[in-house]
Amino acid sequence: MGKDTGFKEFERVVPAYEPVDERIRHWQEFALPMAQAEVEQQGARCMNCGVPFCHSGCPLANVIPDFNDHVYHGKWERALKALYSTNNFPEFTGRICPAPCESACVVAINKPAVTIKNIEVSIIEKAFEEGWAVARPPATRTGKRVAVIGSGPAGLAAADQLNRAGHHVVVFERADRPGGLLRYGIPDFKLAKSVVDRRVNLMLDEGVVFRTNTHVGVDYPASQLLAKFDAVVLAGGSSKPRDLPIPGRDAVGVEYAMDFLRQSNKRIAGDEISAGTEILATGKDVVVIGGGDTGSDCVGTSIRQGARSVTQVEIMPRPPEGRTDATPWPVHPGPRMLSTSTSQAEGAARDWAVMSKEFLADDAGALRAIRAVRADWSSGGPKEIPGSEFELPAQLVTLAMGFLHPEHAVLDDFGVDKDDRGNCASSGYATSREGVFVAGDMRRGQSLVVWAISEGRECARAVDEYLTGRPSLLAGKDVARSDVALAL
Numbered sequence: 001m002g003k004d005t006g007f008k009e010f011e012r013v014v015p016a017y018e019p020v021d022e023r024i025r026h027w028q029e030f031a032l033p034m035a036q037a038e039v040e041q042q043g044a045r046c047m048n049c050g051v052p053f054c055h056s057g058c059p060l061a062n063v064i065p066d067f068n069d070h071v072y073h074g075k076w077e078r079a080l081k082a083l084y085s086t087n088n089f090p091e092f093t094g095r096i097c098p099a100p101c102e103s104a105c106v107v108a109i110n111k112p113a114v115t116i117k118n119i120e121v122s123i124i125e126k127a128f129e130e131g132w133a134v135a136r137p138p139a140t141r142t143g144k145r146v147a148v149i150g151s152g153p154a155g156l157a158a159a160d161q162l163n164r165a166g167h168h169v170v171v172f173e174r175a176d177r178p179g180g181l182l183r184y185g186i187p188d189f190k191l192a193k194s195v196v197d198r199r200v201n202l203m204l205d206e207g208v209v210f211r212t213n214t215h216v217g218v219d220y221p222a223s224q225l226l227a228k229f230d231a232v233v234l235a236g237g238s239s240k241p242r243d244l245p246i247p248g249r250d251a252v253g254v255e256y257a258m259d260f261l262r263q264s265n266k267r268i269a270g271d272e273i274s275a276g277t278e279i280l281a282t283g284k285d286v287v288v289i290g291g292g293d294t295g296s297d298c299v300g301t302s303i304r305q306g307a308r309s310v311t312q313v314e315i316m317p318r319p320p321e322g323r324t325d326a327t328p329w330p331v332h333p334g335p336r337m338l339s340t341s342t343s344q345a346e347g348a349a350r351d352w353a354v355m356s357k358e359f360l361a362d363d364a365g366a367l368r369a370i371r372a373v374r375a376d377w378s379s380g381g382p383k384e385i386p387g388s389e390f391e392l393p394a395q396l397v398t399l400a401m402g403f404l405h406p407e408h409a410v411l412d413d414f415g416v417d418k419d420d421r422g423n424c425a426s427s428g429y430a431t432s433r434e435g436v437f438v439a440g441d442m443r444r445g446q447s448l449v450v451w452a453i454s455e456g457r458e459c460a461r462a463v464d465e466y467l468t469g470r471p472s473l474l475a476g477k478d479v480a481r482s483d484v485a486l487a488l
Contacts, residue, residue, distance in 0.1 A: 039122045043069065043071035052106070059450045091128075091195050097449060142467065144467045145231075151171050156199070159233075170229075232437065236410055238441035241404070253395050255279050281310075285308050300343030311394075317352055320336075356372050370391065403441070423443060
């Protein structure tokens with residue numbers, strides 16, 4: 001796979017970015033594409049390892065050595081087929097996935113990992129340029145109808161797979177445009193909405209139907225849906241944000257991160273924002289509470305909106321800069337190892353072990369600052385450090401502390417059981433109600449986009465077997481364990 005000695009001959013090279021002072025002036029993606037020859041050379045770094053741990057590192061079980069090898073040899077169309085065999089949307093994962101596959105790369109034991117993520121997005125972008133990524137509607141239809149609730153990555157993946165199997169698929173989305181989190185949760189500078197539209201248009205050409213502005217379980221009863229469809233997939237995501245109920249929570253200027261990001265994306269799309277409802281960072285001191293990807297997106301958005309200052313705080317202690325005994329190879333360290341996102345690198349201040357105690361408002365009720373205290377984690381949990389209290393100036397705070405569970409109104413209308421975390425309970429991907437299935441964050445809780453796509457694929461397989469009595473859709477792990485990709 002690749003060149004046997006490539007990882008010794010060639011250094012890791014990733015795309016360059018536009019300079020910070022240029023990219024913060026616009027909302028477009030700012031990664032600069034690499035020349036084809038450079039990407040092919042990076043494919044050569046994929047070593048002929050006995051056990052490709054990248055397979056298990058990837059939730060989709062992408063056959064990574066295969067498409068790396070094809071790219072190295074200039075066989076880009078074969079690389080696309082290998083990539084498509086396990087991943088419906090490499091243009092999404094190649095942009096926004098944190099690349100746990102690279103954490104599991106064997107080269108990464110003592111050298112920088114193979115640039116799997118960039119190779120992946122390079123393959124799909126070349127495919128669109130060359131006209132290989134085209135609509136391929138199924139040759140025959142089964143006559144079965146499936147409703148998919150939610151058009152985020154899990155819903156889109158389930159719909160795409162079920163449509164390939166020949167079922168009639170209708171995707172219901174409560175927002176005005178399809179895409180879910182991809183559309184309204186991720187800033188344009190990380191994922192251009194033209195990329196989402198491009199994929200949705202392909203799915204439309206392949207026969208998938210999208211019904212937007214339709215909130216199933218609220219303004220479209222589940223009973224009506226169940227009467228019209230042979231199966232239903234619940235893929236609405238985990239949409240209940242974690243709150244911070246401290247004194248002053250009702251101050252004007254304390255907002256949920258997703259409300260802030262959603263409004264920004266709608267504004268960029270040209271939508272009019274109602275007067276009096278605007279959430280803007282322009283000219284303000286912004287504090288982002290939460291150190292994850294959503295918080296980072298708030299940082300980049302605030303900087304582009306012209307914030308006076310941006311500070312991101314996290315209750316957890318500052319993580320170590322490298323792997324420790326708690327994060328051995330090939331474990332994906334995630335937040336347990338220090339990393340700096342492109343947004344954080346654009347000028348945000350970062351602080352750790354900070355406990356927010358109170359939102360301070362002026363006489364008009366508008367936020368002016370946060371009263372906080374330092375946290376001591378030496379005993380295993382956060383304890384306030386006496387005498388460490390301080391104030392952070394803030395006229396806008398975004399709460400980016402994750403999500404609790406899906407919207408319960410939808411689950412209650414379908415009459416499905418919940419688990420002890422408030423997610424939809426399931427046996428495999430089947431809920432407690434006949435013919436109703438669940439995928440993505442609604443089932444497993446808040447997770448990565450790549451996990452959502454994997455969940456959608458696996459759920460589609462379960463639905464297909466339920467409708468036909470036989471499994472006709474390969475899951476990613478089946479492809480990785482077979483000779484399918486090699487035959488491509």
